[in-house]
Amino acid sequence: MRHFYLSMFLLLSGTALAQSPNDGIMMPQGQLCILGQYSNSKWEDYWQGETKRSNINLGSLTTQSAMLMGNYGITKNLNVMLGLPYVWTSASVSYITPQKGIQDLMVFLKYQAFEMEGLGGAFKLQATGGLSTPASNYTPDLLPFSIGLHSKTASLRAILNYTANFGLYVTAQGGHTWRSNTTLDHNSYIFNNELIYSDEMPVPNVFDYSARLGFIKPRYQAEVWYESFTGLSGDDIRYNEAPQASNKMAAAQAGVFAKYFVTKRLGIFAAVSQVLSGRNVGEALTWTAGATYFLDINKKGTEEVGKQD
Amino acid sequence: MKKINISYLLAISLGLMFAFSQCDKTPPENLPYDPYAETSLDANGGNWKTYLTIDSNKTAVPTPDAAGSAAYLTELGNLKSKMAAATAEEKDLAVWWGGNGVLRWHEIARELAATYNVPPNYVYDTTGNPVYPALVFDPANPDKYPRVPFANPPVASRMFALLAVAQYDALVTCWKRKFQHNRLAPYKNATDIQPIIPANDLPSYPSEDAVVAAASREILKFIFPREVANVTAKAEEHKNSRLWAGANVQSDLSVGDSLGRVIALNVINEWAKKDKMGAANNQAGLQAQRDSATARGFTTQWHSLDIPVRPPMLPAFGNVKPWNFTDATKATIRPAAPPKPGTAEFEAALEELRGYSKNRTREQQRITTFWSDGAGTYTPPGHWSRRASNLIYDNQFNEIRSARAMALVNTAMEDAGIVCWEAIFYYLLPRPTEADPSITTGTGIPNFPAYASGHSTFSSAAAEVLSYLFPSHETELRGWAQEAADSRVYGCIHYRFDSENGLVHGKKVGEFAVTRGRNDGSE
Incomplete structure (x- = not known):
């Protein structure tokens, strides 16, 4: 169950970033921001369907990831983002071999459709379209140890941001992710209490939304956020069984994020978040830390280096 | 690049949405097992060696009504009514069962095995220690976990074997009676009956499908006490499928059901209750x-x-x-x-x-x-x-x-x-x-x-x-x-x-x- 949650984490909570597909921030034209981050997510309790439980034969499950991401300002109003995570999982008690590997390559286009001054600040409306595809041949068939669901995805989201001139901002966003079927290593499984004779398993589409409230200045940024995602179809983990990619996974979580610019080009950040409620996912506590670095690809943007739009 | 406008972006987005909305959220169709016309009747099948000794006094069947008799003509009339009244869904079921009833029951058995193949999770006792709950079927509380039986590989292997043996012994007995009485299929006796599954030359009395349905039902009831209603309904559906298909009259089915049941009970009483499985979990x-x-x-x-x-x-x-x-x-x-x-x-x-x-x-x-x-x-x-x-x-x-x-x-x-x-x-x-x-x-x-x-x-x-x-x-x-x-x-x-x-x-x-x-x- 982790996995899905993990990919969502990378996509959404990883948000922490000064440049995620679902925040309200745009890179200026000609600037490239490189991000590197490490994330550690751990749970002991999880939800089997809607029933919270633990498994002393599993212990706690830890998912770690290292991700590189780039965000480039094609124009002031159009950014392109590319991300690639390396993921590894392990359990404290289980004898199952820990899994590791390159997960899914992600690409996003972010477009600022509208910007208006008002109420002592600025309103922005943005849209993001994204695609992801598995970047290695990892197995989706060893949950909760698998590093992902090995499904191709496409997503669309809308983002509304208001930033006051003195630095306070609020962002609300919602998105829909379509996910392709995944191919299992074995060729029969139970789906909705029916035995299916196939290795092809449906993976539910997902709707997510989040709200964030923060304060941003040239040298620092701080934020609190809440986000929720829910699978739009799928079945529950069965009694005392392992999760599978067809499960309807859902979670609500809250987090805090802080970023500090050491120089105009180099920023460091950290975030922590906690799953508050869920379905077929782990009750994960996640730590993230990383750094961003700004580069000018197009010299004319120099005077804007480090400026958060 | 600055000239990229939102309509262009929207067009791309809508294209992606369309491409991905094609992703099917239901699993692929299951084993087709389309009906086929069998090439061999195995007319001597009634003489094949059964697994258990069968008392032929218990498997005698009444002599069927003759083809031209009023009683049989009434049965044919009833069959035509059933066929005419069959819904599209019932016709689909006639085809589903019409391929190979033996294999369909094994398919059902595999689904039950998978559903019940779950080891009991531990529970905490009054002192807070984790312990495994007893595996006892409680008729008053059939849905309680852990479900009974735990269909692990030995249990499943025995269940599949009992099912297969009951089907085989029942069909050998059925074949003996078929070629003793040699009643033609309804579509051979009435040219206006057009079966919706392939016709064959096999004598129709007793119905091999009813025999397999009843034998399978009794074995699965014996192994899976929680599934009695489920497998009973499946057996009724299997038998009725022969009416919707135009392949059997009611007496073919009724006699076949009785025969299949007798043979399955023979397997249960003479084998399954004596094979020492009851002591297999002797911890x-x-x-x-x-x-x-x-x-x-x-x-x-x-x-x-x-x-x-x-x-x-x-x-x-x-x-x-x-x-x-x-x-x-x-x-x-x-x-x-x-x-x-x-x-x-x-x-x-x-x-x-x-x-x-x-x-x-x-x-x-x-x-x-x-x-x-x-x-x-x-x-x-x-x-x-x-x-x-x-x-x-x-x-x-x-x-x-x-x-x-x-x-x-x-x-x-x-x-x-x-x-x-x-x-x-x-x-x-x-x-x-x-x-x-x-x-x-x-x-x-x-x-x-x-x-x-x-x-x-x-x-x-x-x-x-x-x-x-x-x-x-x-x-x-x-x-x-x-x-x-x-x-x-x-x-x-x-x-x-x-x-x-x-x-x-x-x-x-x-x-x-x-x-x-x-x-x-x-x-």
């Missing part, structure tokens, strides 16, 4: 098994790695009565003693596993998972039952020959489970991870000793029987068994010598079933 006898192994020099013994310590899976399943040989045969075909922990040979086997544990390739993991057939699946016997079903369908066997094939394969697999369990608790060899806790596995560690491999024994027995039935597939079948055996080594839950000796053991078991097949009067 109190485990210490005596340990003492016996110690006395024979097997001092480093298996222990459960589960928390809390889980009682081993059915330690006395090895005492259960086999189908194709005697109890005395078990000891004569038992694999030779495995290398003892601490010896160079044992250490070499362990060293091979350390390699897979540290660096299992993607292909080795795929093979491990493909054959894992663990909790929540139809078990290794179910995996091979599916393969057998597909071969039977591809070769368009008629019902009685299908039942014979399934009985030969599934009795061989239960026999394989029995002798494998006998050896497992004779040697009590620790699993690799108990011998070296640094060894991590590609699938769950089964909760019973290592030697020899159950997957290898089941698979080799099945491959042996299927190679006899489908000789042109022998290379493929033996390759599958080898891959199943290898999967347990790649997964680090068995030593290579577990799998190699399991394959040898299973082949011997399969040969007994083949010998039976060669002498059952069907060749």
Whole structure:
């Protein structure tokens, strides 16, 4: 169950970033921001369907990831983002071999459709379209140890941001992710209490939304956020069984994020978040830390280096 | 680039949305098993050797009403009404059941096996310690977890075997009566009846479908007390499908149901209640098994790695009565003693596993998972039952020959489970991870000793029987068994010598079933 949650984490909570597909921030034209981050997510309790439980034969499950991401300002109003995570999982008690590997390559286009001054600040409306595809041949068939669901995805989201001139901002966003079927290593499984004779398993589409409230200045940024995602179809983990990619996974979580610019080009950040409620996912506590670095690809943007739009 | 406008972006987005909205959120269609016209009637099938002795006084059927009689004409009229009233869904069901009723019931049995193949989770007792709940069916509270029975591989292998034997014995009896009375199918007696499944020349009384439905229903009711209503409804649907299809009149079905039920009860009372399965979970006898192994020099013994310590899976399943040989045969075909922990040979086997544990390739993991057939699946016997079903369908066997094939394969697999369990608790060899806790596995560690491999024994027995039935597939079948055996080594839950000796053991078991097949009067 982790996995899905993990990919969502990378996509959404990883948000922490000064440049995620679902925040309200745009890179200026000609600037490239490189991000590197490490994330550690751990749970002991999880939800089997809607029933919270633990498994002393599993212990706690830890998912770690290292991700590189780039965000480039094609124009002031159009950014392109590319991300690639390396993921590894392990359990404290289980004898199952820990899994590791390159997960899914992600690409996003972010477009600022509208910007208006008002109420002592600025309103922005943005849209993001994204695609992801598995970047290695990892197995989706060893949950909760698998590093992902090995499904191709496409997503669309809308983002509304208001930033006051003195630095306070609020962002609300919602998105829909379509996910392709995944191919299992074995060729029969139970789906909705029916035995299916196939290795092809449906993976539910997902709707997510989040709200964030923060304060941003040239040298620092701080934020609190809440986000929720829910699978739009799928079945529950069965009694005392392992999760599978067809499960309807859902979670609500809250987090805090802080970023500090050491120089105009180099920023460091950290975030922590906690799953508050869920379905077929782990009750994960996640730590993230990383750094961003700004580069000018197009010299004319120099005077804007480090400026958060 | 600055000129990119939102309409362009929207067009791309909508294109993506359309492409992905095509992703189907329902699983693919299941086994088709389309109806086919059987090429051979096997008119002498009534003389084939049954598994149990059948008292022919109990299987006599009334002489059917003659073709021109008023009673039969009334039946034909009723059949036409049923056909005319059949809904589209009922016609689909007529086709679903019309392919091969024997295989459809095995498909239902595999789904039940997978659904019930869930080990009980621990619960906390009043002192806060985790303990395993008792596995007892409570009719007042049938949906309570853990569900009963726990359809682990031995339980599933026996269930598939009982089902197959009941179907086979019932069809042999049915064939005897069919060719005794020689009533033509309704569509041969009335030209205005056009069946919606292929016609054949098989006498229709008693109905082979009703016989299979009733025999299957009784066995599955016996094994799965919570499923009585479910399998009873399936049997009614199966019988009714013959009316919707235009393939049987009501008396074909009623008499067939009675006959199938009598034969299944014969299997239950004369075999299933006497095969010592009731004592297979004799945990109190485990210490005596340990003492016996110690006395024979097997001092480093298996222990459960589960928390809390889980009682081993059915330690006395090895005492259960086999189908194709005697109890005395078990000891004569038992694999030779495995290398003892601490010896160079044992250490070499362990060293091979350390390699897979540290660096299992993607292909080795795929093979491990493909054959894992663990909790929540139809078990290794179910995996091979599916393969057998597909071969039977591809070769368009008629019902009685299908039942014979399934009985030969599934009795061989239960026999394989029995002798494998006998050896497992004779040697009590620790699993690799108990011998070296640094060894991590590609699938769950089964909760019973290592030697020899159950997957290898089941698979080799099945491959042996299927190679006899489908000789042109022998290379493929033996390759599958080898891959199943290898999967347990790649997964680090068995030593290579577990799998190699399991394959040898299973082949011997399969040969007994083949010998039976060669002498059952069907060749």
